[in-house]
Amino acid sequence: MTVFMNDLLLLNVCCFSAWRYCFYTLWVTNSQVTILDRVPTGIKGLDELLGGGFPEGRCILVVGSPGSGKTTFAIQYLHHGAMLGETGLYVSLDEHPEHVKENLTSYNWDLDSLEKKGKLLILDASGLRRANIKPDGPHPVFSPSSSEGLSFTELLRTVSKVVEGENVRRVALDPVTSLMLRYSEEVKRRRATIAFFDTLADSGCTSIVTSELKTSLMDRRFQLEEFLSHGVVLLHTLMHAGNVVRAVQIEKMRGISHDTQIRPYQFGPTGIEVFPRDKVF
Amino acid sequence: MTVFMNDLLLLNVCCFSAWRYCFYTLWVTNSQVTILDRVPTGIKGLDELLGGGFPEGRCILVVGSPGSGKTTFAIQYLHHGAMLGETGLYVSLDEHPEHVKENLTSYNWDLDSLEKKGKLLILDASGLRRANIKPDGPHPVFSPSSSEGLSFTELLRTVSKVVEGENVRRVALDPVTSLMLRYSEEVKRRRATIAFFDTLADSGCTSIVTSELKTSLMDRRFQLEEFLSHGVVLLHTLMHAGNVVRAVQIEKMRGISHDTQIRPYQFGPTGIEVFPRDKVF
Amino acid sequence: MTVFMNDLLLLNVCCFSAWRYCFYTLWVTNSQVTILDRVPTGIKGLDELLGGGFPEGRCILVVGSPGSGKTTFAIQYLHHGAMLGETGLYVSLDEHPEHVKENLTSYNWDLDSLEKKGKLLILDASGLRRANIKPDGPHPVFSPSSSEGLSFTELLRTVSKVVEGENVRRVALDPVTSLMLRYSEEVKRRRATIAFFDTLADSGCTSIVTSELKTSLMDRRFQLEEFLSHGVVLLHTLMHAGNVVRAVQIEKMRGISHDTQIRPYQFGPTGIEVFPRDKVF
Amino acid sequence: MTVFMNDLLLLNVCCFSAWRYCFYTLWVTNSQVTILDRVPTGIKGLDELLGGGFPEGRCILVVGSPGSGKTTFAIQYLHHGAMLGETGLYVSLDEHPEHVKENLTSYNWDLDSLEKKGKLLILDASGLRRANIKPDGPHPVFSPSSSEGLSFTELLRTVSKVVEGENVRRVALDPVTSLMLRYSEEVKRRRATIAFFDTLADSGCTSIVTSELKTSLMDRRFQLEEFLSHGVVLLHTLMHAGNVVRAVQIEKMRGISHDTQIRPYQFGPTGIEVFPRDKVF
Amino acid sequence: MTVFMNDLLLLNVCCFSAWRYCFYTLWVTNSQVTILDRVPTGIKGLDELLGGGFPEGRCILVVGSPGSGKTTFAIQYLHHGAMLGETGLYVSLDEHPEHVKENLTSYNWDLDSLEKKGKLLILDASGLRRANIKPDGPHPVFSPSSSEGLSFTELLRTVSKVVEGENVRRVALDPVTSLMLRYSEEVKRRRATIAFFDTLADSGCTSIVTSELKTSLMDRRFQLEEFLSHGVVLLHTLMHAGNVVRAVQIEKMRGISHDTQIRPYQFGPTGIEVFPRDKVF
Amino acid sequence: MTVFMNDLLLLNVCCFSAWRYCFYTLWVTNSQVTILDRVPTGIKGLDELLGGGFPEGRCILVVGSPGSGKTTFAIQYLHHGAMLGETGLYVSLDEHPEHVKENLTSYNWDLDSLEKKGKLLILDASGLRRANIKPDGPHPVFSPSSSEGLSFTELLRTVSKVVEGENVRRVALDPVTSLMLRYSEEVKRRRATIAFFDTLADSGCTSIVTSELKTSLMDRRFQLEEFLSHGVVLLHTLMHAGNVVRAVQIEKMRGISHDTQIRPYQFGPTGIEVFPRDKVF
Numbered sequence A, B, C, D, E, F: 001m002t003v004f005m006n007d008l009l010l011l012n013v014c015c016f017s018a019w020r021y022c023f024y025t026l027w028v029t030n031s032q033v034t035i036l037d038r039v040p041t042g043i044k045g046l047d048e049l050l051g052g053g054f055p056e057g058r059c060i061l062v063v064g065s066p067g068s069g070k071t072t073f074a075i076q077y078l079h080h081g082a083m084l085g086e087t088g089l090y091v092s093l094d095e096h097p098e099h100v101k102e103n104l105t106s107y108n109w110d111l112d113s114l115e116k117k118g119k120l121l122i123l124d125a126s127g128l129r130r131a132n133i134k135p136d137g138p139h140p141v142f143s144p145s146s147s148e149g150l151s152f153t154e155l156l157r158t159v160s161k162v163v164e165g166e167n168v169r170r171v172a173l174d175p176v177t178s179l180m181l182r183y184s185e186e187v188k189r190r191r192a193t194i195a196f197f198d199t200l201a202d203s204g205c206t207s208i209v210t211s212e213l214k215t216s217l218m219d220r221r222f223q224l225e226e227f228l229s230h231g232v233v234l235l236h237t238l239m240h241a242g243n244v245v246r247a248v249q250i251e252k253m254r255g256i257s258h259d260t261q262i263r264p265y266q267f268g269p270t271g272i273e274v275f276p277r278d279k280v281f
Helices: A002-011 A013-031 A046-050 A070-083 A097-103 A111-116 A152-166 A177-181 A186-202 A224-228 B002-011 B013-031 B046-050 B070-083 B097-103 B111-116 B152-166 B177-181 B186-202 B224-228 C002-011 C013-031 C046-050 C070-083 C097-103 C111-116 C152-166 C177-181 C186-202 C224-228 D002-011 D013-031 D046-050 D070-083 D097-103 D111-116 D152-166 D177-181 D186-202 D224-228 E002-011 E013-031 E046-050 E070-083 E097-103 E111-116 E152-166 E177-181 E186-202 E224-228 F002-011 F013-031 F046-050 F070-083 F097-103 F111-116 F152-166 F177-181 F186-202 F224-228
Strands: A059-064 A087-092 A120-124 A168-174 A206-212 A231-240 A243-253 A262-268 A271-274 B059-064 B087-092 B120-124 B168-174 B206-212 B231-240 B243-253 B262-268 B271-274 C059-064 C087-092 C120-124 C168-174 C206-212 C231-240 C243-253 C262-268 C271-274 D059-064 D087-092 D120-124 D168-174 D206-212 D231-240 D243-253 D262-268 D271-274 E059-064 E087-092 E120-124 E168-174 E206-212 E231-240 E243-253 E262-268 E271-274 F059-064 F087-092 F120-124 F168-174 F206-212 F231-240 F243-253 F262-268 F271-274
Touching: A046 A243, A046 A271, A059 A070, A059 A186, A059 A224, A070 A087, A070 A097, A070 A111, A070 A120, A070 A168, A070 A206, A070 A231, A070 A271, A087 A097, A087 A152, A097 A120, A111 A120, A120 A152, A152 A168, A152 A186, A177 A186, A177 F186, A186 A206, A186 A224, A186 B177, A231 A262, B046 B243, B046 B271, B059 B070, B059 B186, B059 B224, B070 B087, B070 B097, B070 B111, B070 B120, B070 B168, B070 B206, B070 B231, B070 B271, B087 B097, B087 B152, B097 B120, B111 B120, B120 B152, B152 B168, B152 B186, B177 B186, B186 B206, B186 B224, B186 C177, B231 B262, C046 C243, C046 C271, C059 C070, C059 C186, C059 C224, C070 C087, C070 C097, C070 C111, C070 C120, C070 C168, C070 C206, C070 C231, C070 C271, C087 C097, C087 C152, C097 C120, C111 C120, C120 C152, C152 C168, C152 C186, C177 C186, C177 C206, C186 C206, C186 C224, C186 D177, C231 C262, D046 D243, D046 D271, D059 D070, D059 D186, D059 D224, D070 D087, D070 D097, D070 D111, D070 D120, D070 D168, D070 D206, D070 D231, D070 D271, D087 D097, D087 D152, D097 D120, D111 D120, D120 D152, D152 D168, D152 D186, D177 D186, D186 D206, D186 D224, D186 E177, D231 D262, E046 E243, E046 E271, E059 E070, E059 E186, E059 E224, E070 E087, E070 E097, E070 E111, E070 E120, E070 E168, E070 E206, E070 E231, E070 E271, E087 E097, E087 E152, E097 E120, E111 E120, E120 E152, E152 E168, E152 E186, E177 E186, E186 E206, E186 E224, E186 F177, E231 E262, F046 F243, F046 F271, F059 F070, F059 F186, F059 F224, F070 F087, F070 F097, F070 F111, F070 F120, F070 F168, F070 F206, F070 F231, F070 F271, F087 F097, F087 F152, F097 F120, F111 F120, F120 F152, F152 F168, F152 F186, F177 F186, F186 F206, F186 F224, F231 F262
Parallel strands: A059 A206, A059 A231, A087 A120, A087 A168, A168 A206, B059 B206, B059 B231, B087 B120, B087 B168, B168 B206, C059 C206, C059 C231, C087 C120, C087 C168, C168 C206, D059 D206, D059 D231, D087 D120, D087 D168, D168 D206, E059 E206, E059 E231, E087 E120, E087 E168, E168 E206, F059 F206, F059 F231, F087 F120, F087 F168, F168 F206
Antiparallel strands: A231 A243, A243 A262, A262 A271, B231 B243, B243 B262, B262 B271, C231 C243, C243 C262, C262 C271, D231 D243, D243 D262, D262 D271, E231 E243, E243 E262, E262 E271, F231 F243, F243 F262, F262 F271
């Protein structure tokens, strides 16, 4: 923290007032009494920005650009819960569950072992692949029977059943985009999204839902689901001084104080690592 | 104020003329005779920018980005009234009323006690959650019977009835977005919005209505409701010199003089705190 | 003016050529012979920019952002006429006439007295509020009988009748936006707008029509009505060097020479005050 | 010109290469042999940029922002022709011909006298105003009988008849926008626009057609008619260093060499005056 | 070239790495073995950028802003071929062939003589002008009989017949825009465009097709036809340091190495002249 | 690497923190244990950025601007495989296969010889050209019988059959754009794209699919297929300091660590060459 303060004094002396409010925010994080229980994410550095973790029982939106690690974030969150003994459910809406696991073999997580112990459940909810992939794969724990993919309602019912039957504590849906595209009228999409977030919250689990960040600009139009979720974590891919930099920003987290700045992250052997005291710009 | 003037002299000597008009505006705020009664918001610093509070009997729009604290603003406004003995009505259009209260437990407000005393009324107007949430929750003071959410007219009628029956002085609707999306034609949306603001004003209450700020840009297209409301408070989330800064701006307040600049704010133990003499840029 | 020239020499020596043409323009304003009679606006500083006032018998468009004072501009214009003995007609298309007057109580104008003397007529043309507001209010001088608001044609006929019957010299319609939204096809909207401006001009009055400025950007798409009106006054809300600044610009005024620069304004005890020799940037 | 060169050396020494090509262009203007006959515009300074005037028998598009002087340009062009003995035809598509003349009384042009001598013909082609304006006005030389405005074809036929019958040498249509809006499909609008420009060219006259510049940006999408006309003159309203500056640019002039830079202009007693050797930026 | 290297060293020493890759590209142009035969364009400086000319038998797209000289480019290309004994075919899709020739009289090309010798063929493919222009003009070598313009297929069949019958080596279609507008669905427009380019390539000729550059911005959305053609030459009109500058850029040229930078050009007595070693910025 | 570090120290000392994360990323590339097998691309420098090559069995998207070398990339990838003994299949969706080969004659690849040995298979999948090109060309190895181009399903079935029958290890589809345009609803396009990528992955081959980069801006809206593919390689054409620079960026590569920066590339005698340690800005 001393180094951080030095940086502050040396480099940012000219924009003192702006820093002041950031600092206030951070101070609030550390000092304020909060009542909501926290669920640690297991993402190095992020829990510090959140003051401990996600608020329990809420549904958090993770919005990221292509290649920003949305799926890594989701599985890392479930993996951490599983290591703490909490059963997690991963709902794959676009990708082969088998590919998801292959993509994460570079991290030191033993997903197969967790799956065997019943601590990690994987639901293939795309409804696309029943027929045309190798039928002997072990992965589809629960497989939908509809041919056109699960409807919003069916999906929620299935998730609720699994959550109740298997005592699930953490849910990750990855990504929500296809579901939302089914509603062409904004008013209906909005209602469905509210119902969706409410049902996940009513399940008692602490959930994350991933979504696609449409643009690489910092200044942008906000997306519908950012207003309706209980919390929003943004995974940016930014250009800065000719470099591509990955950065995380907690845009919103209802009910708790949290850091609001844009912080760099990278992929390391244990998954996503956030640098909670460094700045991107 | 002396420090403020020194800042002005030291840092902004090169853009003297622009400052001059800001200063005029501030001076007007302090000196001018106004006739409209004021309703203090209870938001630290904001009443100073408003020259005392909102004009009595008007309907003010609070437009904010995701995570900017629109709901905090709304409840803080009602809480302050309740502490002064004025009954407040909170109309929740998207969120669980129960979640709303949970989200605000980090502030030192005793909402349950105010609710029990009948000083804070909460209306769940989403029409979505009657069936699928725990039926034994104490929160739905007034619950709509329609299955698809309240229509604009029904909502206004319900609000009017509660206002009259319970001697409500302050109303907060949070957020108005879903209601407005029902009108696909701009001409109809416009008429409905005027009728909506008028009815709230006719109720005799001083009301706030929250709405979603669509973009993080300072330069932007104005939204329909900004032209039609009696006043507009913007809650920005701005990027400045690599920092994320929260800032409030009174864009418009018919009938009274007010500060027009962009001022930083933060979340503290008592809710939103505005720094009325500091600048963001 | 000496101070102004000094400013010019000291601060803008590097962009000499651009200033030169502004100067030419100003010079033209002061020296050129004009034949159209002028109607003084009563807005301090603006008449100087206009070389005396609006050209008589024309219809001027006042386009402003939210909170820029479009209604203040309109009533101030009528108030000034009334003080000179000219009867004025205010046509309110969105707002309660009663609210309009309340909003202007902070200015030292005795609108009620002018109304009683018949020098200020107020027409509530929204067609929305006949039933649901207090019926004993004194304000609706002329009230439409249609339930859905006046049509373009009906409105023009009513205005013409009042103008003729009451010997009206100044008309203000505030705002024209709802009327224009009724035409979804651009070609029809264009024709209706031309007819509308022509009829107002044919009435013999000098009229102003307010409209909404859609964006806070200086660089922007021009709006249809700017091309079709006889004159355009823009009321900007600009960001400059971190400050919000209000500024007026005479974009167009057919038939007369006028200042073309962007000039600051503020709200003072007598209404809008323009600083005709100062610059915003 | 010496001063101009000095400016060049002193101020722009760092962007030498760009200037070089501008200079080449200017040189070409002065030295090249051209075969097309020229029609002097009468606009001070513009003919110098054009190397003498518009190419004879062509149809030139004048595109301008609101208040840029499109109508002044059109009448000034006809007035100059009339002073040289060439009959001119002004076709008014939006504006009262009577208003057009009123708007130009500040210039030292005796339009009424030219009209009486038959050197200036005015055609009211809006088709809107036959009934509702004072019927005893002297202005509608030729009045259409259709109630909904002239069709493209009818208009062209009427213009052709007048051109032939009255030995017209110069035509100005002001503005073409309403005509083009009748075609909702781009492919049809394109065909109609080509036919329109061809017919005007086939008439043997040298014509100008005004159109609306949609945006105040230098970088912009080009408009359909700019590609299809024989020449394009742009009348910009630009922001430069905080000043509003009027500037003309010859974007295109098929068949002749011409200056390509952006040059300031102003309104003087004789109409538009272009400063052909000055620069805006 | 020495001067060029000096410029490089003196002016751009601070952005060395970017220059380095430009240099590599240039080096490749000079040293690499290419197998495709080249067709010299006759445009001074451009052949140097192309390493000799267009690749033989391909169809090149020339995309330009209004007034950038698309037609000049097309005819200059055919003229150069004709001077080398190769028959050229010009297909005019919007403009009077007679006007095209008039517009080019300022260049020292004897088009009439080439036309008489049968070295330059002109096809009026607009299908618009058969009836309403002077029927005794000598220009329509081949005139379509359809009344609504040639269809894509008819046009290609006509072109193929002329190419075969007259032993044409170079074809120029100017411009392709109207043809492409006939397809409202993007998928059909894409297919038609591919078929169009293929047919021209199958004819054995080396062809150019002109198209309209929609915007004056360097950063822009690419147009469909840029992806589908065998090569793209862009004719920009750029603003740089307050000057309007014309610049050419070879965006793409399949099968050959070529310069990729933006190079200035101007119109001289012999047509377009490119400065292949100068830079615009 | 020493030179690289020196560059870092000398030039970028002021933006240390941003570099730090790039460096971390690179370090991870070199040290981390990865389980997915790699398929070397044969593109000089790119394999270094990828830590060896593409992950085996995945489908990689190559998105490029016009002229960026998408087809060169595709064939170079197949050529390299063929040199290693792996059979490659090129599926041409827009371009003549014969033209594709002609365009690549400037590289020192003996495609004909590889084709004869059966190491390079070429599938003309446009369905457009069967009739109207020379029927005696040797190139269409497999030719579709449908007249309107292959449907998504047919194409995939054909590709699968060839892959199985000919023991293909590498597939390149170039480009996917026409296929995606067939779906006007976004929800259907999304489903089809997922199915498409899955089927290619299920074939066991390591595939690349090219797509069109819609804009030259670094800040842009992401395209649907970037979210759905297993990996994304971007081929940019950038403006930097007045120069056009080609640059490659690995936006995403599921399952492996990779460099994330923007690196320059050029076309050399052996195809695309990436400079993996240089920077563009």
